[in-house]
Amino acid sequence: MAREILKRIGTAALTVFAVATLTFFLTRAVPGNPFLSEKNPPQAVLDALNEKYGLDQPLYVQYVKYLGNLLRGDLGVSVKLQKDYPVARIIGEMFPVSAAIGFFALLWAVLLGVPLGCLAAYRRGRGTDSALQVVCTLGVSLPSFVVASLLLFAFCGGIAGWKLFPTLFQAGDWRSYVLPCFSLGFYPMCYIARQSRASMLDALGQDYIKTARAKGLRTGRILFKHALRNALLPVLTYLGPQVAFTLCGGFVVETVFTIPGLGRYFVQSISSRDYPVILGTTLFLASFLVGMNLLVDLLYQAVDPRIRLGREAA
Amino acid sequence: MRLQQTPAPPPEGRPLLEVRDLRVSFFTPAGEVRAVRGITYQVDYGEVVGIVGESGSGKSVEAYAIMGLLQPPGRVVGGAVTFEGEDVLAFSPRALTTFRGGRAAMIFQNPMTSLNPVYSVGEQLMEALRAHQKAASRREAAQRAAGMLERVGIHNPERRMRQYPHELSGGMRQRVMIAMGLICHPKLLIADEPTTALDVTIQAQILELMKDLQRQTGMGILFITHNLGVVAELCHKVCVMYAGKLVEQGAVDDIFYRPGHPYTEGLLRSMPRLDDQERRRLIPIQGTPVDLLDPPAGCPFAPRCPHAMEVCLGRMPPYVELGPGHRSACWLRVREGLSTSPAGGEEASHG
Numbered sequence: 001m002a003r004e005i006l007k008r009i010g011t012a013a014l015t016v017f018a019v020a021t022l023t024f025f026l027t028r029a030v031p032g033n034p035f036l037s038e039k040n041p042p043q044a045v046l047d048a049l050n051e052k053y054g055l056d057q058p059l060y061v062q063y064v065k066y067l068g069n070l071l072r073g074d075l076g077v078s079v080k081l082q083k084d085y086p087v088a089r090i091i092g093e094m095f096p097v098s099a100a101i102g103f104f105a106l107l108w109a110v111l112l113g114v115p116l117g118c119l120a121a122y123r124r125g126r127g128t129d130s131a132l133q134v135v136c137t138l139g140v141s142l143p144s145f146v147v148a149s150l151l152l153f154a155f156c157g158g159i160a161g162w163k164l165f166p167t168l169f170q171a172g173d174w175r176s177y178v179l180p181c182f183s184l185g186f187y188p189m190c191y192i193a194r195q196s197r198a199s200m201l202d203a204l205g206q207d208y209i210k211t212a213r214a215k216g217l218r219t220g221r222i223l224f225k226h227a228l229r230n231a232l233l234p235v236l237t238y239l240g241p242q243v244a245f246t247l248c249g250g251f252v253v254e255t256v257f258t259i260p261g262l263g264r265y266f267v268q269s270i271s272s273r274d275y276p277v278i279l280g281t282t283l284f285l286a287s288f289l290v291g292m293n294l295l296v297d298l299l300y301q302a303v304d305p306r307i308r309l310g311r312e313a314a
Numbered sequence: 315m316r317l318q319q320t321p322a323p324p325p326e327g328r329p330l331l332e333v334r335d336l337r338v339s340f341f342t343p344a345g346e347v348r349a350v351r352g353i354t355y356q357v358d359y360g361e362v363v364g365i366v367g368e369s370g371s372g373k374s375v376e377a378y379a380i381m382g383l384l385q386p387p388g389r390v391v392g393g394a395v396t397f398e399g400e401d402v403l404a405f406s407p408r409a410l411t412t413f414r415g416g417r418a419a420m421i422f423q424n425p426m427t428s429l430n431p432v433y434s435v436g437e438q439l440m441e442a443l444r445a446h447q448k449a450a451s452r453r454e455a456a457q458r459a460a461g462m463l464e465r466v467g468i469h470n471p472e473r474r475m476r477q478y479p480h481e482l483s484g485g486m487r488q489r490v491m492i493a494m495g496l497i498c499h500p501k502l503l504i505a506d507e508p509t510t511a512l513d514v515t516i517q518a519q520i521l522e523l524m525k526d527l528q529r530q531t532g533m534g535i536l537f538i539t540h541n542l543g544v545v546a547e548l549c550h551k552v553c554v555m556y557a558g559k560l561v562e563q564g565a566v567d568d569i570f571y572r573p574g575h576p577y578t579e580g581l582l583r584s585m586p587r588l589d590d591q592e593r594r595r596l597i598p599i600q601g602t603p604v605d606l607l608d609p610p611a612g613c614p615f616a617p618r619c620p621h622a623m624e625v626c627l628g629r630m631p632p633y634v635e636l637g638p639g640h641r642s643a644c645w646l647r648v649r650e651g652l653s654t655s656p657a658g659g660e661e662a663s664h665g
């Protein structure tokens with residue numbers, strides 16, 4: 001078991017290394033340069049800047065240097081967006097903002113999505129089920145900018161008398177978090193509800209449910225003890241990476257609600273070719289993802305005793 | 315029969331379970347599938363009744379109806395099920411949960427899938443007890459569960475209780491299922507093909523176990539199987555089921571030595587016998603069962619029956635009493651001039 005975990009961690013490190021390499025060369029393959037902008041500075045200035053940040057050296061030298069720094073935990077400094085500011089500090093400042101919103105978004109998505117999915121499965125084919133199906137299908141097909149923009153319009157002054165929430169994001173003011181959390185969690189909520197409904201239906205059709213009914217258990221126990229635990233695995237599989245993505249911030253929602261989060265910043269860094277910031281945030285997300293997947297594997301075992309890391313029992 | 319632990323003495327003349335003209339249909343998009351088409355029999359206290367029939371004849375569906383386990387689109391569409399004088403079909407959902415697993419238990423065909431893979435054996439056993447005896451503490455429940463496992467022949471029960479179903483063999487799992495069924499001392503155990511999924515040696519062990527447990531507890535058993543051979547081992551009475559109807563019923567000896575229905579005869583011919591010295595050829599019954607979406611008006615066995623006559627196609631044969639407790643629904647017996655029972659198969663053809 002311990003050996004298995006070590007092996008997994010090794011694989012995870014390799015994955016992150018591969019991501020670092022790929023991202024490094026991909027960002028450089030894209031035409032453009034952090035210092036080229038509308039103003040087109042003189043060549044002398046460009047040369048000086050390139051030299052300052054080491055961008056004048058051959059690519060493989062830059063790559064080796066980058067990896068060397070990375071091993072020492074140094075993500076470098078921003079070359080454009082916040083000149084000379086360490087990338088690690090940027091992430092450290094922006095991640096908490098995104099993570100707070102992402103956390104509450106996923107929290108309500110799970111707390112509502114799972115029970116709704118169970119309810120729909122239990123009342124399959126009837127009114128409740130159909131209504132939930134409609135909402136959830138809508139939820140997974142509506143682009144998030146539509147949801148976010150509609151909410152912003154409706155509750156931030158677009159409709160007279162409905163201005164319930166501030167238009168501009170204010171860190172620390174709870175009212176600033178409500179709409180972003182709702183918009184960010186809406187898609188996962190609908191997705192989780194659909195997923196739980198499907199896996200719940202599957203579980204409810206199993207023989208052990210018939211056994212549970214034949215034992216004289218009440219409906220609640222059958223649903224939430226016997227069926228749900230088996231139905232949770234697919235939901236966990238979805239949630240693992242989703243936690244990483246959501247906590248790192250949704251670009252659309254952060255843009256619509258002007259939230260100074262990591263998601264929005266990441267996209268800005270790409271368009272301004274701020275190489276160290278792109279690399280740093282990508283690596284951060286990749287490590288987070290890999291970590292979540294490892295965690296999900298461990299949770300799998302807690303939920304289903306048939307699953308053991310490294311070997312799957314029949 | 316030796317009964318060590320007889321249940322409360324049966325009230326005069328009242329059977330443990332009485333099934334009267336029970337009908338079950340599935341309302342599918344293709345139409346009404348008449349899975350059970352009017353069956354009548356009873357199980358007395360301490361009696362073992364076998365229900366035998368080919369796969370698809372409605373045995374399981376009939377058992378689910380008795381246990382209140384039918385789910386849409388299946389529904390009881392007629393008849394009555396009476397357990398110790400109480401109308402089971404009229405039970406409220408709440409009353410059903412105390413009935414199931416309390417007074418009547420059921421075990422299923424496939425022990426590999428009938429236990430929940432994510433809970434330990436002990437947890438599932440204890441849960442069965444605590445669903446009915448709320449006052450039982452965890453420790454008491456654990457003790458009872460361990461005791462029950464020992465009674466079904468599982469050694470080292472404390473260790474087994476900590477294990478998960480996938481760590482147990484099929485035979486072991488079926489023993490666990492039996493222990494789970496019996497943990498609340500039910501008066502009736504419905505066993506739906508409990509040995510079908512097991513290999514032959516394990517089958518014999520499980521049958522032996524059920525026989526022993528039945529003697530010890532004095533419970534009634536409704537034993538469902540498609541294997542007539544299994545019935546001889548265990549049952550006092552046999553009901554032969556075909557296309558949702560009971561075509562013959564009687565004591566085990568009646569069925570084996572004086573079969574009164576061509577279908578029963580066919581089953582006997584297709585049954586391997588342990589005492590078979592001459593290595594007779596086994597003769598399978600030709601043809602396929604009838605379509606329950608549109609069952610024929612006459613004898614359902616007619617298309618496959620070597621003795622089928624004109625009358626068989628047009629009208630359902632009435633029950634003919636062939637002896638005490640032995641009756642069959644076949645026109646051959648009617649022709650032989652035996653007394654017919656008006657409340658038999660004839661009436662059942664209108665449903």
Ligand SMILES: Nc1ncnc2c1ncn2[C@@H]1O[C@H](COP(=O)(O)OP(=O)(O)O)[C@@H](O)[C@H]1O
Nearest residue numbers: 340347349368369370371372373374375376606
């Ligand atoms: N859920 C269902 N929907 C439609 N028809 C069903 C369903 N379950 C059972 N049936 C019908 O009932 C018949 C009897 O089934 P069953 O009782 O399982 O047979 P068996 O004697 O093998 O236990 C089947 O042939 C099938 O036509």
Ligand code: SF4
Nearest residue numbers: 613616619626644645
């Ligand atoms: S009634 Fe006719 S068809 Fe049916 S079993 Fe008897 S002889 Fe055969």
Ligand SMILES: [Mg+2]
Nearest residue numbers: 373374506507
């Ligand atoms: Mg069956």
